[in-house]
Amino acid sequence: MIIDVLPRREINSAKKIEEVSGQNLSLCYQCGLCAGGCPAGFAMDLLPNQVLHLAQLGMWERITGSKTAWLCASCFVCTVRCPRGVDIAKLMEAVRCITLRQNINYVEPSKIAAETLAELPQVALVSSFRKHTA
Amino acid sequence: MDLSYYPGCTLKTKARNLADSTVASMAALGVNLVELPRWNCCGAVYGLTEDNLLHQLAPVRNLIRVREQGYSRVVTICSQCYHVLKRANRLMRTDPEKRKTVNSFMDEGVDYRGEVEVVHLLEVLRDDIGWKNLAQAVKIPLRGLKVAPYYGCTLLRPREIALDSPEMPTILDDLLHALGATPVYFPASTRCCGSFQVVADPDFTARCSREILDSALLSGAEALALSCPLCSFNLGSSQKELSQLHSDIRVVPVLYFTQLLAISLGLIPEVCRFELNDDESRLILQSKGILGEVPVETGKQG
Numbered sequence: 450m451i452i453d454v455l456p457r458r459e460i461n462s463a464k465k466i467e468e469v470s471g472q473n474l475s476l477c478y479q480c481g482l483c484a485g486g487c488p489a490g491f492a493m494d495l496l497p498n499q500v501l502h503l504a505q506l507g508m509w510e511r512i513t514g515s516k517t518a519w520l521c522a523s524c525f526v527c528t529v530r531c532p533r534g535v536d537i538a539k540l541m542e543a544v545r546c547i548t549l550r551q552n553i554n555y556v557e558p559s560k561i562a563a564e565t566l567a568e569l570p571q572v573a574l575v576s577s578f579r580k581h582t583a
Numbered sequence: 584m585d586l587s588y589y590p591g592c593t594l595k596t597k598a599r600n601l602a603d604s605t606v607a608s609m610a611a612l613g614v615n616l617v618e619l620p621r622w623n624c625c626g627a628v629y630g631l632t633e634d635n636l637l638h639q640l641a642p643v644r645n646l647i648r649v650r651e652q653g654y655s656r657v658v659t660i661c662s663q664c665y666h667v668l669k670r671a672n673r674l675m676r677t678d679p680e681k682r683k684t685v686n687s688f689m690d691e692g693v694d695y696r697g698e699v700e701v702v703h704l705l706e707v708l709r710d711d712i713g714w715k716n717l718a719q720a721v722k723i724p725l726r727g728l729k730v731a732p733y734y735g736c737t738l739l740r741p742r743e744i745a746l747d748s749p750e751m752p753t754i755l756d757d758l759l760h761a762l763g764a765t766p767v768y769f770p771a772s773t774r775c776c777g778s779f780q781v782v783a784d785p786d787f788t789a790r791c792s793r794e795i796l797d798s799a800l801l802s803g804a805e806a807l808a809l810s811c812p813l814c815s816f817n818l819g820s821s822q823k824e825l826s827q828l829h830s831d832i833r834v835v836p837v838l839y840f841t842q843l844l845a846i847s848l849g850l851i852p853e854v855c856r857f858e859l860n861d862d863e864s865r866l867i868l869q870s871k872g873i874l875g876e877v878p879v880e881t882g883k884q885g
Contacts, residue, residue: 471633488775488791520787523628524775525740529749536741542631556783568820569782571592572663572813575627576779579638 462509470543476533477501483527483537489520497527497537504540518544519555519581542580549583556581586707587654588616589645591664592624598661598812600856604841605660605704607854611845612712612720616658619648625667628779639685642671647689649699656700658707660841662811666737669701669744703738703746704841705754705810714761722849724763728871730843731804731835732756732766733795734773735814749773758840759808762847771798776817785820792817793825796835806836806867808843815839819861836863852877 467474477498484496495503495515503511512518518541527537545555556577566574586609594602609616622645630638645668649657659665675682676697686694702710708717732755739749747754752773756766774795777788796818799807809815819837826832842855846868857865857877868874 469632469634488777488794489780489787491790492787519783520780522736522775522778522780522791523631524736524778526736526775529740529742536631538741539631539633546632546635561782570597570812570816572627572661572811573779573781573816575592575624576663576813577782579626579628580779581783 461507463504463507465547466504466540466543469546470536470539472535472540472543474501474505474535474540476535477505478533480532482530482532486526486530488524488526489522492520493517497521497541500544501535501537501540504544512544513548517541521545523580545580549581552583554582558582584613584711585615585617585654587649587652587657588618589622589625589649589657589659589664589668590618591622591659591661592627593812594661598815598839598859600859601660601810601812601815601839601841604839604845604850604855607850608841608844608848609704609707611848611850612717614707614711617652617654619645619652619657621648625664625671627663627667629667629670636681636684639671639674639681640688642668643675643685643695644689646672646675646697646699646701647693647695650695654699656702658702658704660704660810662703662735662737663813665701665703665746666744672697672699672701673744703810705738705758706746708758708844709754714757717758718761718763721762721847723847723873725759725843725847725871725873726763728764728867728873729767729803729805730759730764731769731799731802731807732759732772732840733799733807733809733814733818735809735811736773736775736778738810739773755808755810755840759843762843764843764847767799767802767804769798769802769804771795774798776814778813778817781813781817781820788817789820789825792822796822799835800833804835806838806864808838808840810840822861834861834863836861836867838864846874 481498484498495517521541523538525538625642734752739745742749759766777791781788822834
């Protein structure tokens with residue numbers, strides 16, 4: 450017998466993350482290697498393995514309420530080191546994209562000061578807009 | 584030898600010091616870099632979602648153009664471009680279903696299957712020129728210069744596109760060694776500089792970059808060599824601000840590996856466009872007697 454312990458909406462959010470990221474969330478066994486190697490960990494309110502745990506549980510609102518996915522710079526240290534083969538960088542991208550696809554920007558290009566725009570290299574702007582705007 | 588060359592957006596603007604030193608050095612080594620006609624931006628970051636192939640179109644278009652030009656390889660220098668082009672190419676090689684969808688967006692009759700090989704300039708130096716031959720071509724060895732080879736992220740990760748070992752790379756160390764410099768091992772050589780986060784939160788990237796610079800300094804490095812214009816900006820700009828705030832912070836000169844290559848090959852310093860670097864980058868080379876007086880506009884940050 451399957452016991453449905455989570456509200457249906459939350460089960461769907463876990464499924465959505467798996468769909469967009471192509472990752473099997475249940476592979477994670479919480480070893481924490483992703484968090485240990487993450488260069489952005491110092492600024493994160495939830496460590497990457499905690500996001501994964503919440504994703505397994507389908508607790509979407511806890512995940513979107515956190516800065517973690519937005520601070521991920523896609524450096525792929527977690528992806529390379531995960532002993533279970535979970536591509537955590539793809540999972541973080543899925544979390545960002547599910548929000549961005551609702552037309553919610555993390556960075557507002559119109560609010561960047563003109564002198565900052567002139568100073569930044571193109572590669573920074575293109576990457577930032579690709580990762581942080583809808 | 585002619586090689587198809589994909590410069591990417593930043594090499595044509597903010598990182599002329601990377602572009603010009605590359606083209607001149609390779610010409611000196613007998614490699615003619617032929618710029619890909621009508622190239623477009625690769626997208627700078629690789630699309631990581633399974634359900635959206637739109638972001639694969641830009642890099643794949645470039646690869647199709649390389650094939651149209653009759654080349655089997657394309658060389659790129661920017662770490663971000665390398666990463667995106669190499670991964671998009673790999674997708675076209677390994678995923679028949681996605682390949683079909685991506686091809687359906689291209690001109691009729693185009694059936695691209697990842698035939699082109701994407702290589703980084705460091706790979707050309709290692710595999711085509713060879714470290715021994717390169718060492719023989721060096722006219723001004725970078726003797727006595729302790730350089731921290733900074734690899735960053737996108738040349739090495741994920742594993743399937745890495746140009747060297749993802750955890751213990753040596754390719755940049757080997758290059759510096761061939762040029763007569765002393766490569767310095769430092770623990771943060773593959774650590775992320777914070778990347779594009781500099782747009783949303785420069786304080787965050789400053790902290791990421793500081794860890795890398797401190798690690799290089801503690802290991803005895805006098806300069807840092809890299810291949811990415813985004814890393815160069817983050818590592819350079821954080822220093823400018825921090826050294827204004829704290830007078831005790833030592834500045835680490837940040838150079839493109841191709842600038843060190845050009846100087847060691849005895850090319851005129853103008854090809855290095857040092858005016859786009861920090862002043863310290865030029866001064867450290869001059870203090871070692873590697874570089875003479877260079878007429879540059881000072882005080883301009885690249």
